[in-house]
Amino acid sequence: MTEFQEKLRQQHENSMHQELEKLLSTTKGVEAENSRKDFEGFKHLFHRFLQVKGPSVDWAKINRPPEDSIQPYERIHAKGLPEAIAASLNKLAVVKLNGGLGTSMGCKGPKSLISVRNENTFLDLTVQQIEHLNKTYSADVPLVLMNSFNTDEDTKKILQKYTHHRVKIHTFNQSRYPRINKESLLPVATNMGLIGENGEAWYPPGHGDIYTSFCNSGLLDKLLSEGKEYIFVSNIDNLGATVDLHILNHLMSQPADKRCEFVMEVTDKTRADVKGGTLIQYDNKLRLLEIAQVPKAHVDEFKSVTKFKIFNTNNLWISLPAIKRLHEQNTLDMEIIVNPKTLDGGLNVIQLETAVGAAIKCFDNALGINVPRSRFLPVKTTSDLLLVMSNLYSLEAGSLTMSEKREFPTTPHVKLGSSFTKVQDFLRRFESIPDMLELDHLTVSGDVTFGKQVALKGTVIIIANHGDRIDIPAGAMLENKIVSGNLRILDH
Numbered sequence: 001m002t003e004f005q006e007k008l009r010q011q012h013e014n015s016m017h018q019e020l021e022k023l024l025s026t027t028k029g030v031e032a033e034n035s036r037k038d039f040e041g042f043k044h045l046f047h048r049f050l051q052v053k054g055p056s057v058d059w060a061k062i063n064r065p066p067e068d069s070i071q072p073y074e075r076i077h078a079k080g081l082p083e084a085i086a087a088s089l090n091k092l093a094v095v096k097l098n099g100g101l102g103t104s105m106g107c108k109g110p111k112s113l114i115s116v117r118n119e120n121t122f123l124d125l126t127v128q129q130i131e132h133l134n135k136t137y138s139a140d141v142p143l144v145l146m147n148s149f150n151t152d153e154d155t156k157k158i159l160q161k162y163t164h165h166r167v168k169i170h171t172f173n174q175s176r177y178p179r180i181n182k183e184s185l186l187p188v189a190t191n192m193g194l195i196g197e198n199g200e201a202w203y204p205p206g207h208g209d210i211y212t213s214f215c216n217s218g219l220l221d222k223l224l225s226e227g228k229e230y231i232f233v234s235n236i237d238n239l240g241a242t243v244d245l246h247i248l249n250h251l252m253s254q255p256a257d258k259r260c261e262f263v264m265e266v267t268d269k270t271r272a273d274v275k276g277g278t279l280i281q282y283d284n285k286l287r288l289l290e291i292a293q294v295p296k297a298h299v300d301e302f303k304s305v306t307k308f309k310i311f312n313t314n315n316l317w318i319s320l321p322a323i324k325r326l327h328e329q330n331t332l333d334m335e336i337i338v339n340p341k342t343l344d345g346g347l348n349v350i351q352l353e354t355a356v357g358a359a360i361k362c363f364d365n366a367l368g369i370n371v372p373r374s375r376f377l378p379v380k381t382t383s384d385l386l387l388v389m390s391n392l393y394s395l396e397a398g399s400l401t402m403s404e405k406r407e408f409p410t411t412p413h414v415k416l417g418s419s420f421t422k423v424q425d426f427l428r429r430f431e432s433i434p435d436m437l438e439l440d441h442l443t444v445s446g447d448v449t450f451g452k453q454v455a456l457k458g459t460v461i462i463i464a465n466h467g468d469r470i471d472i473p474a475g476a477m478l479e480n481k482i483v484s485g486n487l488r489i490l491d492h
Contacts, residue, residue: 009050012185016046019187023178026191035192038175041212045177045205045352049336057289059298063281070266070279070310070368076250085245088252089139091229093320094130094243095214096236097356098123098155099148099174099204105382106422110151112236113158114423116379116388117395122236123155127162127169128398129242134166141243142168144219144231148204149176149194172217177205179341182348200343207235207314208334208354215327224320231323233316233356239388239400240377241315247369251317254365261322262363264288265315265371272413274303276311277357279368285361286368288312292337310368312357313376319363326362334358373411374402382426383414390436406437417445431474438479451476 020039024032102111112122120128130143147155152173159169178187179201189201210233214220223231230251234241247263254260266279277290294302301307326332334354341349360366377400379385387393392411393400402409420426431452436442438457446464451474458480464470470483 012050013047015186016180017043020178023187023189023192026193031192035176037216038177041175041209042177042205042352045336045354046180049338049352052336057282057293057295059295061282062289065279065281065286065368069281069286069366070370073246073369073371076369077246079246079249079253081245081249082253085249086137086139088248089133089137089141089243089245091227091252092243092248093142093144093223093228093231094126095144095146095210095231095233096126097207097210097233097314098145098151098236099207100237101150102423104380105385106424109154110147112145112151113154116239116385117393117400120395120398122239122379123158125239125395125398125400126236127165127167130167130398131165132397132399133243140168142170142223142228144223145169145171145236146174146207146210146213147171148174149202150204170219170222172213172219174204174207174209174213176202177351179203179343179349179351182340182350188343188347188349197345203351205351206337206339206353207356208358210356211323211327211332211359215324220320220324220327224324228320231318231320233314233318235314235378237380238313238315238376238378240375241313242375242399244371244375247317247371250369258365259319260365260367261319262360262366263317264357264360264366264368265313265317265375266310266368267313267371267373267376269305269309269311271305273311274305277355278302278308278311279360280308282361286366287361288355288357290335290337290355290358293335310370313371314357315371315375316357322363326359332359332362373409381416382420382423383416385423385426386414386416386430386433387411387436389433391433392436392439403437412436412439413441415443417448419447420444446470448472454478 024035027035098110098112100111102109102114105114107114115121126143130141133139133141145155156171162169178189180186181188187201189198191198194202232243251260251263264279269276275291277288280287280289291299291302335358337353337355339351339353341351343349377388379388388400392403392406394403420429429448430450434450435455441459442456443461447469448462448464450472453475454472455477460478460481462470462483465485468485
């Protein structure tokens with residue numbers, strides 16, 4: 001950094017600190033105290049942002065992980081389970097990342113409150129899964145929700161309905177950071193409020209914030225005092241992320257001096273996953289490489305299924321004492337993700353984020369486990385929702401499993417057009433969810449509706465041109481069909 005650059009960096013940092021103090025002066029009491037804690041974390045991130053320029057990895061230093069650093073799940077499963085698995089369960093807490101809204105699916109409020117199957121929401125299914133574990137093994141596995149300022153209030157209201165379930169539920173809030181103007185590098189907020197235009201001035205800084213906010217909330221210490229040793233962390237919209245007793249047993253059966261402090265579940269890449277983060281060996285450490293860190297010239301190589309064969313499911317098993325140690329030593333180092341956004345008024349801003357998995361390089365004896373694809377079942381779109389609502393999956397004790405009636409274990413490829421993006425539109429277009437047991441590929445585009453008890457098999461493509469409408473009649477069976485034009489079935 002030249003002397004001039006260093007001066008400029010110092011100016012930006014000083015201006016930012018002054019603006020943050022002004023913002024803090026608009027609030028008081030507990031809120032001011034919490035915001036000050038949040039801002040300490042933000043200052044640290046902003047300081048690093050000003051110092052780092054260009055891609056954060058040197059492509060020439062990237063190596064494939066050593067063989068033994070990514071274990072096949074089958075090897076871990078083959079060990080079997082000890083009779084005393086309940087003792088291991090009592091040392092576990094389940095953490096679900098619950099900071100996201102349902103806006104991308106056209107829903108108001110937290111995404112976890114969207115109904116996904118038989119009127120059950122993501123949160124309902126999570127509670128059912130853990131309650132089933134606790135009852136089956138007479139265990140005490142608590143559920144911890146990491147909320148954001150966007151989801152906290154609505155989530156807490158709904159939690160009352162679980163008071164009689166056999167699951168202790170704790171919540172904590174991730175930080176609230178200020179979005180910054182892309183040009184001036186100053187906060188766009190005028191006060192600490194969340195109302196009106198100012199509401200757009202704040203953001204939750206990605207799930208990498210879990211370590212700091214978990215420690216700051218006091219919940220980490222509480223769980224440690226209750227004898228908990230590991231947390232299983234996953235996205236609440238990944239319906240495949242259930243507690244796996246074999247992975248838990250593998251963690252608990254290591255000798256104390258070789259304890260694995262961090263497990264990342266990875267799975268084989270398909271063409272649909274080319275953007276997912278992957279594990280690499282870098283500076284003799286296992287490290288997560290995200291697409292945002294890849295130099296432009298190497299993006300195609302990063303997406304290749306041959307060189308980088310696996311991707312991160314964001315199902316993570318992390319040692320609680322290790323989080324506490326690294327937090328106290330201030331040695332949790334995660335790459336900064338610079339996320340550009342445009343606000344409603346057209347203003348260009350950036351938000352600085354981190355990813356929870358990026359901390360893998362800070363933990364001792366970290367390990368990747370290559371798990372079956374069934375442990376990665378995220379619902380990001382209504383196309384995903386169609387799959388999990390269908391007869392491809394059966395639901396038992398909150399867990400979805402692929403139906404035994406499906407002959408091959410792969411999931412069909414479903415692409416629903418923009419008329420299906422919002423959940424309410426999607427539901428309106430299906431009188432009932434089609435039979436998809438023998439489906440390989442479905443593409444639907446335009447104004448299309450489905451009658452009751454439709455069956456889809458093989459490859460089905462339905463395209464209604466602009467101004468046309470296609471009604472698939474009740475009871476229809478479409479196998480390897482392309483339907484296009486205008487097909488409106490009228491009663492007479």
